[in-house]
Amino acid sequence: MKPIQIAIDGPAGAGKSTVAKRLAKKLDFCYIDTGAMYRALTLKAIKKKHDLNSSGCIKQLLSNTEIEIKNIRNEIHIFLDNKDVTYEIRQPEISNNVSNIAKIPEVRDHMLHLQREMAQCGKVVMEGRDIGTVVLPEADIKFFLTASLEARANRRFLELEKKGYSVDIDSIAQEIAIRDKIDSKRQSAPLLKADDAIEVDTSNYDIDEAVDVLVQEIKKRLD
Ligand code: CDP
Ligand code: CDP
Numbered sequence: 001m002k003p004i005q006i007a008i009d010g011p012a013g014a015g016k017s018t019v020a021k022r023l024a025k026k027l028d029f030c031y032i033d034t035g036a037m038y039r040a041l042t043l044k045a046i047k048k049k050h051d052l053n054s055s056g057c058i059k060q061l062l063s064n065t066e067i068e069i070k071n072i073r074n075e076i077h078i079f080l081d082n083k084d085v086t087y088e089i090r091q092p093e094i095s096n097n098v099s100n101i102a103k104i105p106e107v108r109d110h111m112l113h114l115q116r117e118m119a120q121c122g123k124v125v126m127e128g129r130d131i132g133t134v135v136l137p138e139a140d141i142k143f144f145l146t147a148s149l150e151a152r153a154n155r156r157f158l159e160l161e162k163k164g165y166s167v168d169i170d171s172i173a174q175e176i177a178i179r180d181k182i183d184s185k186r187q188s189a190p191l192l193k194a195d196d197a198i199e200v201d202t203s204n205y206d207i208d209e210a211v212d213v214l215v216q217e218i219k220k221r222l223d
Contacts, residue, residue, distance in 0.1 A: 010145035013152030034128035039089035132194035142197035
């Protein structure tokens, strides 16, 4: 089987996870959500009451933390030290803190190795912030998904409201904008469109339309 790598990057709420997951199912590729890995580490740091601003504390955590992605009955689950934390890592408290942990160079280096190992599964759709630029720079196809801040905040609002969180759209927009800024400005592997990535603005697409656009691009390149 010839390995094929599809990299999807972009800012928060652009639709990466949803689109990547559907795409992987459609193509029968494995799906790797790299953001979930940073979220899992953040969850552990919060639970252990570590100082989230101390890179020394976070670096120490890394050495005894096990993060795995498993496919269970066709759904992707993230495990932290053998415990399923798939749903826990989506809490707003994690979103608010994850970028400060993800900017630590040693954390990125650790995740980079894990992610490259995971990509050995063969045909892979991997999604995050630095996949096309750093993790899989030789990926066969790279996408950079974007959407207006308004559209992204609105999507997150609907998602959190559905899960029962009491949220207001302005603070969501603010959280997303802060996170994008930290992710784009960090020294190590910032959020960046790779030169050879195809940019897709999903502001006016629903999920099916966005998936279709990517499938058409993949067909053009791989057929
Ligand atoms: O789903 P959402 O876009 O809100 O975030 P995510 O993909 O779960 O990623 C959470 C955070 O992890 C991002 O805001 C980044 O700080 C970090 N991240 C990263 O630095 N590099 C990646 N490849 C993926 C995520
Ligand atoms: O992974 P990322 O942060 O880029 O976005 P996501 O978690 O896949 O999508 C954020 C929310 O927007 C989810 O609730 C999706 O169902 C929704 N979405 C949408 O309404 N329209 C799209 N074209 C893409 C995602």
